[in-house]
Amino acid sequence: GDSVTQMEGPVTLSEEAFLTINCTYTATGYPSLFWYVQYPGEGLQLLLKATKADDKGSNKGFEATYRKETTSFHLEKGSVQVSDSAVYFCALSSGRIQGAQKLVFGQGTRLTINP
Amino acid sequence: DAGITQSPRHKVTETGTPVTLRCHQTENHRYMYWYRQDPGHGLRLIHYSYGVKDTDKGEVSDGYSVSRSKTEDFLLTLESATSSQTSVYFCAIKGNSGETQYFGPGTRLLVL
Numbered sequence: 001g002d003s004v005t006q007m008e009g010p011v012t013l014s015e016e017a018f019l020t021i022n023c024t025y026t027a028t029g030y031p032s033l034f035w036y037v038q039y040p041g042e043g044l045q046l047l048l049k050a051t052k053a054d055d056k057g058s059n060k061g062f063e064a065t066y067r068k069e070t071t072s073f074h075l076e077k078g079s080v081q082v083s084d085s086a087v088y089f090c091a092l093s094s095g096r097i098q099g100a101q102k103l104v105f106g107q108g109t110r111l112t113i114n115p
Numbered sequence: 116d117a118g119i120t121q122s123p124r125h126k127v128t129e130t131g132t133p134v135t136l137r138c139h140q141t142e143n144h145r146y147m148y149w150y151r152q153d154p155g156h157g158l159r160l161i162h163y164s165y166g167v168k169d170t171d172k173g174e175v176s177d178g179y180s181v182s183r184s185k186t187e188d189f190l191l192t193l194e195s196a197t198s199s200q201t202s203v204y205f206c207a208i209k210g211n212s213g214e215t216q217y218f219g220p221g222t223r224l225l226v227l
Contacts (some may be wrong), residue, residue, distance in 0.1 A: 004157075006157075032214045034215070036218075042220060042221075043205055043218040043219050043220045043221050044158070044205065044218040045218070046215055046216075046217070049214075049215065051214070089157055089158065091157075091158075093214045097165070097171060098165035098166070098169065098171075099145070099146065099165060099211070100146045100148075100163050100164075100165040100171070100209070101146075101209065101214045101216075102148075102160055102163065102173065103148075103158075103160070103207075103216055105157035105158040105159070106157050107155055107156060107157045108157050
């Protein structure tokens with residue numbers, strides 16, 4: 001079945017450092033890809049998404065490019081802030097039954113940014 | 116804010132007792148989902164609904180049942196709670212078009 005693999009965490013960086021969180025996937029067909037973020041004590045929020053190959057999703061300084069040839073969707077940010085500390089989830093849309101697109105998630109990567 | 120509330124937000128219960136979690140939406144969305152979040156597993160789909168009285172199983176549905184008698188409410192029931200069902204439960208909704216799901220704040224359940 002479809003699956004998503006994220007880099008192991010936790011990841012700890014200093015403020016203004018460059019961030020990469022790796023995400024690779026296995027899927028039949030051409031799924032849409034998502035990054036969700038979860039701040040402490042909260043639910044998941046959509047960070048960005050891409051719906052087809054070579055699309056770049058971007059939001060709040062974060063970017064990710066849908067790479068079909070490497071089945072990857074790595075998350076990057078040029079200069080992280082303390083407020084970016086959170087858990088990040090990569091996900092893909094899997095299957096469609098009666099229009100109910102299901103999401104398959106990676107295991108999550110906890111990011112801590114030190115001042 | 117996608118207009119999703121979950122209740123209760125926290126619950127402690129004992130093994131063998133029934134538990135019902137409620138997800139309520141104000142956006143009139145057709146699709147609703149229940150996920151559980153566990154360390155090392157990310158989120159896993161329990162059940163989902165594609166309309167009133169229309170539901171189906173996800174990848175980790177054993178021990179859970181759901182009901183949706185109104186568009187706005189999607190209930191998750193643990194018929195007889197076990198310690199392995201200690202988790203954080205998230206409800207999500209999706210509109211008729213597009214693929215983005217919007218998540219509620221979660222319910223933290225502890226089964227002793």
